[in-house]
Amino acid sequence: MISAIILAGGRGKRMGAKVSKQYIELNGKPILYYTLKKFSNCKNIDKIFLVLPKDEIEYCKTHVIDKYSLKVDCIVEGGEERQDSVLNALEKIDNSELVLIHDGARPFVSEKIINEGIKYASLYGAAAPGVTPKDTIKIKDKNGFSIDTPNRQDLIAIQTPQVFKFSLIKECHRKVKNDKLIVTDDTMVVESYNNKVFLYEGDYTNIKVTTPEDLLIAERLI
Secondary structure, three states: OEEEEEEOOOOOOOOOOOOOHHHOEEOOEEHHHHHHHHHHHOOOOOEEEEEEOHHHHHHHHHHHHHOOOOOOOEEEEOOOOHHHHHHHHHHHOOOOOEEEEEEOOOOOOOHHHHHHHHHHHHHHOEEEEEEOOOOOOOEEOOOOOEEEOOOHHHOOEEOOOEEEEHHHHHHHHHHHHHHOOOOOOHHHHHHOOOOOOEEEEOOOOOOOOOOHHHHHHHHHHO
């Protein structure tokens, strides 16, 4: 059994739109439609758990899931922070070998990335796609001055889906909550308890639509 958690709780403040970013339309359909369609079409995904803010559940059911007849096995109410939302979804999963955790506003994920994540997580327990940054990255001090330049070939910009053995990610998320840790993504959750994450090649088109500039790129990719 392989489950996918789709996180669609972003309010899109940086987008400056009247609706949450996952409902902004690309070629006449909401961004979330494309994301859910990719996972629905993947034969290796058995169940899809969609995480939504409480006040958007009915809207999403009517204007996305039902309207386009999309496969969603369970809608989960989101939490205060991203990590709370993930744990809410993990607690709803009864039985699964692997779980994929993906951003709802990342509609251009390929089936190859999904399937390779499943393959590598099966081997190593945790895996995530990523790309080498195109720009030189600097580390700055508290006064705004550059203090170091890491080797770009050693850096990876992490994408989703991030894929884990279900028992591992659930246990680590419970620990994070109990220890009151603040994490930025799910790879950090397992790494916080001395677990390694295998990083495999993602795709520069697997963008997360966050800003108006991203929307311009997304329109071209569609």
